[in-house]
Amino acid sequence: MKKIILLGPQGVGKSTLANLLEGKQDSFVDKTVVPEYIGDVLDTPGEYMEHRIFFGRFQVLATEYPIIGVLIPCKFDNIYIPPNFMSMFPNKKHIGIITKTDIGDKHDIEKCRLLLNQAGIKECYEISIHDPESIQKLKNIIA
Ligand SMILES: Nc1nc2c(ncn2[C@@H]2O[C@H](COP(=O)(O)OP(=O)(O)O)[C@@H](O)[C@H]2O)c(=O)[nH]1
Ligand SMILES: [Mg+2]
Known part of the structure; x- marks a missing residue:
């Protein structure tokens, strides 16, 4: 069953997460140039x-997925999401995923939350590939 479509800038960790969510721990992640179906997860290019x-x-691809996951890296300088962007996707669950928390601090995470909130996302999760519990928690939410 299709679960989640991922959206986020290049290098945020979408492909890494898609593989982890689908239990593909050691697969090599290359640059994503087209949407990639990884099990029940749809990974999209930055x-x-x-x-x-x-x-x-993206809007067309998203129609088949109940959850849209928007990824933001903990440390960013230049990411723009239109205010209330998520209103383009009514009747779906929207979640914010703050990645690479191992390289950021509380202040960075707050900045990410603010950006996601402005896009219309209230529910946010923090993850790091070095914190398996954070990935497991997200898996449970998506399941
Ligand atoms: N430090 C750190 N690096 C990560 C994390 N998640 C992904 N990366 C790295 O970020 C880089 C880009 O990841 P990738 O999944 O290709 O990003 P994508 O362009 O969004 O698909 C890779 O070198 C990953 O190993 C994380 O939680 N912490
Ligand atoms: Mg990718």
């Missing part, structure tokens, strides 16, 4: 969030 021209395509 461009889908970075360039407006892809928003429509």
Whole structure:
């Protein structure tokens, strides 16, 4: 059953997370150039969030998934999400996923939460590949 579609800038950790969610711990993650179906997870290229021209395509892909996961790296300087972006996706569960918390602090995480909140996402989770519990918690939410 299709579970979640991931959206986020290049290098945020979407493909890594998609593989972890599907129990593929040691797969090699290359640059994602097209949407990739990894089990029940749909991994998308960073461009889908970075360039407006892809928003429509993402919207079509998202129709089949009950959850949209928007990933933001703990440390970022230049990420733009249109205010209330999630209103493009009514009737879905929206979750924010703050990645790479191993390289950031509380202040960085707060900044991410604010950005996600402005996009219309209230429910946020913090993850790190070095904290298996954080991945497990997310798995349980998505299941
Ligand atoms: N420090 C750290 N690095 C991570 C984490 N998650 C992913 N990465 C690294 O970030 C890089 C980009 O990951 P990738 O999954 O390809 O990002 P994508 O472009 O969003 O698909 C890779 O080198 C990953 O190993 C994390 O939680 N902590
Ligand atoms: Mg990728």
